[in-house]
Every structure is written in C-alpha cells, then in structure tokens.
Amino acid sequence: MTPLAAILMRDIRIAMRVGGGALIGVLFFLVVVTLTPFALGPDLALLKRIGPAILWLAALLASLLALDRLFAADHEDGSLDLILTGRAQLELVVAVKGLAHWLTTGLPLIIAAPLIGLLLNLDARAEAALVLTFLVGTPALTFIGLIGAALAVTLRRGGLLLAVLVLPLTVPVLIFGVAAANAAVLGPLPFGTPFTILCALTLASLVVGPFAAAAALRQEME
Amino acid sequence: MMRLSASDLACRRGGREVFAGVGFSVTAGEALVISGRNGSGKSSLLRMVVGLLRVAAGRIALQGGDPQLTVGEQAHYLGHQDALKPSLSVGENLRFWTGFLAGAAPDIAAPLAAVGLDSLTDLPAAYLSAGQRRRLSIARLIAVKRPIWLLDEPASTLDAAGQARLGELMRSHLGGGGLILAAAHGAIGLDGASALRLGSEP
Numbered sequence: 320m321t322p323l324a325a326i327l328m329r330d331i332r333i334a335m336r337v338g339g340g341a342l343i344g345v346l347f348f349l350v351v352v353t354l355t356p357f358a359l360g361p362d363l364a365l366l367k368r369i370g371p372a373i374l375w376l377a378a379l380l381a382s383l384l385a386l387d388r389l390f391a392a393d394h395e396d397g398s399l400d401l402i403l404t405g406r407a408q409l410e411l412v413v414a415v416k417g418l419a420h421w422l423t424t425g426l427p428l429i430i431a432a433p434l435i436g437l438l439l440n441l442d443a444r445a446e447a448a449l450v451l452t453f454l455v456g457t458p459a460l461t462f463i464g465l466i467g468a469a470l471a472v473t474l475r476r477g478g479l480l481l482a483v484l485v486l487p488l489t490v491p492v493l494i495f496g497v498a499a500a501n502a503a504v505l506g507p508l509p510f511g512t513p514f515t516i517l518c519a520l521t522l523a524s525l526v527v528g529p530f531a532a533a534a535a536l537r538q539e540m541e
Numbered sequence: 542m543m544r545l546s547a548s549d550l551a552c553r554r555g556g557r558e559v560f561a562g563v564g565f566s567v568t569a570g571e572a573l574v575i576s577g578r579n580g581s582g583k584s585s586l587l588r589m590v591v592g593l594l595r596v597a598a599g600r601i602a603l604q605g606g607d608p609q610l611t612v613g614e615q616a617h618y619l620g621h622q623d624a625l626k627p628s629l630s631v632g633e634n635l636r637f638w639t640g641f642l643a644g645a646a647p648d649i650a651a652p653l654a655a656v657g658l659d660s661l662t663d664l665p666a667a668y669l670s671a672g673q674r675r676r677l678s679i680a681r682l683i684a685v686k687r688p689i690w691l692l693d694e695p696a697s698t699l700d701a702a703g704q705a706r707l708g709e710l711m712r713s714h715l716g717g718g719g720l721i722l723a724a725a726h727g728a729i730g731l732d733g734a735s736a737l738r739l740g741s742e743p
Binding site for chain 2: 324333392396405
C-alpha cells in the first residue's frame, strides 16, 4: 500500500465510522432543503425558480461544515507532525485528503440532490442539470476549502475563520453552478457556457488548492 | 558511519529565547539523553532536529545518512502526543502508519507482540489507557525501520514492565547501529548514554 493510498483509506474509514462526519454534510443539506419549502410557502413556481440556488447554497454550506476537522484533528493528535516530516509529498497528501473528503461528503450530496430536488418541485431536466453541476462543482468546493482548513490549523482559529476565508473563494463556483443549472431549464444561455467555466474553476482549484494548503501547513513549522 | 551533530543551536518560542549555544554529537550505536527542568526546551530541541521547528541559529548536520532525505525523513519522532485515531482499532492504526511511513504493508503482529498489545489488535484505540497508547506508538518505531529515534519522554506513561520493555527495544536499536536522542526527566534504561543538560542549574 503506498503512503497516499494509506492516507486515503484511513480518512475514508474514519469518516464512515460513527461520529466520523461523513453524513453530517448530507444531513445538514437535507435539513436546509427540507425547511425551505416550509419557509417559502406553497408557491410552486417560486420553488421551481429558486430550487437550484437553494440546493447549491445548501451544498456549499454542507461542504464547509465537514471541512473544519480536516486538518485540525490530525494536528490535535500529533499525526500532522508525522505527516509533515514524512517522505510523502505534502501537496499529494493534501490532495488525497481532499479526495477522501469529497468521496465522503460531496458524493453523498450528489446522490441526495435529485431525491431532494423533488421537494423543490424540480422537473427531470432541471435535476439532471443540477446533478451534473454538482458532480463538477463539489470537488471545487472541497479543494478550495482545503486552503481555509489548512490556514485554520496554522492560525489556530476555528471554523469561523474557515468560513470567512473560504466563502469568498467559493462564490464564483456558486455563481456558475447555479447559472448552469438554471440555464438548462430557463435559458437564454445555453447550458454549456456557464458549465464549461465551472469545469475550468474546478480544474484550477484541483491544482491551486493542494499547493496553497501545503504551503499554509508548512508555515505550521514556524 | 552515521553521525548526527549540532552546533550553536538557538531556539526562540513566542518571542522568548529558550536556549542558545547548544551543541551535541551522536554517532551510530550511541544515545544522548537530554535533561533539564520544565520549559528548558527539551521538546523544542527534538522538534528542531526533526524539522518541525525553525532553527533560529546554529546548524544541524547528518553524516552517513541518505543525502536526498532530510533528518526528519530518516527519523522516528515519538512526541508527547500519540498520533492515534480513536475510531480506528489498534491494528488499523499501526497498519496505517506502517503503510504511510514504509509504503508497504509489513507484518504488524510482531511489533504489537513486542510491546504486549497483540491481544488488543481489534480494540478501538479510544479504549486504550495512556500507557497502552504510548506502547502502540512505540510499536510504530519497531514496525518501520529508521536509523534515528527522537524520543520525547518515551517512558512517561509506562508502568515498570513497559519501561523495561522500552529499555530492551532501545538497546536493540542501538545494537543494530541506530542512534537515539531522548528527552527525559529520569533514567530511562539507557546506561552509558551521554547527557545533555539544557538550562541553568536550579
């Protein structure tokens, strides 16, 4: 088992055990989306119109929720010391932790989204578009969040700093994700235009996220 | 012949100078015991050697090791914390560290038996006592072979039997050509080790 595979399996295993945090994101997502129709009232047209936006917002906040402990737990029990001084490349370790986070948080969201979309009166076409944007956009949320999670460890502040740092960086992902989901249903933009920009944002975050997070963690070494 | 040496080391934590002008030299098969009162910088010195703390002044040099790797990458660091995940079992924790540090999946039964934890392989680490957690960390040192051991108060939570076992493991490591830097308040079973005292006499 290579070092990176060891980290991946460990993080997935921990997340899936009780209290591991794999389902916290999905549960939060479900709660937000389930409460929205109650808050807005039975205006079906309105729900259909803002459905994608609500789902994207909930997914963003749900991803953020599970990011808090990503590096903090390792820092607190001393694992981070051994990872920082280990032979595995830190950027790759960070990327693999991001992958494990997405598999245990993002992937359940993608699976839950079409089921929950029914609560918001989305039709099949809107749901398909939404799932595609989630598939492409949730990795971006995770990998941008890595930066905030790493900085939160180094600066020894908690989740609030993480939110303040990460949310502005995730706004473009939110904008283009919702735009793509809406474009599929309402037009006039073709679905492809905002969707390809969303893909570009994700690809950029897959590279920038691990490098920035690794640099932040190295600052930990005072 | 491996030699770990340092000269003129200084350490600053939180704007305060913890120690200055510290030097040592340890060759293969030798051990150095670092002592000093609380706050004199024993843990900081070890963290500097392993690479987790910036060297404020002075230098650390390793001869005879792998020139492509840093000191930390050729060392085992046993800090105050045990680097264990409470939701994973004893065996899973050790298997993870051997996989991460060695890149392979070596046998974990033998190291666990050497520290006396083989009967607890499937117990979640959350249920271990402090001494058992420390023994599991020591198992990591045996499971993956590294020439340098940097130990921060390794015997602190161990009972008498555990301390005796640790002494045996350290002696066999030294016998195999390894070197040990250990921070300790009292004797840890390494007779004939050189001593480094940090801080002024009380």
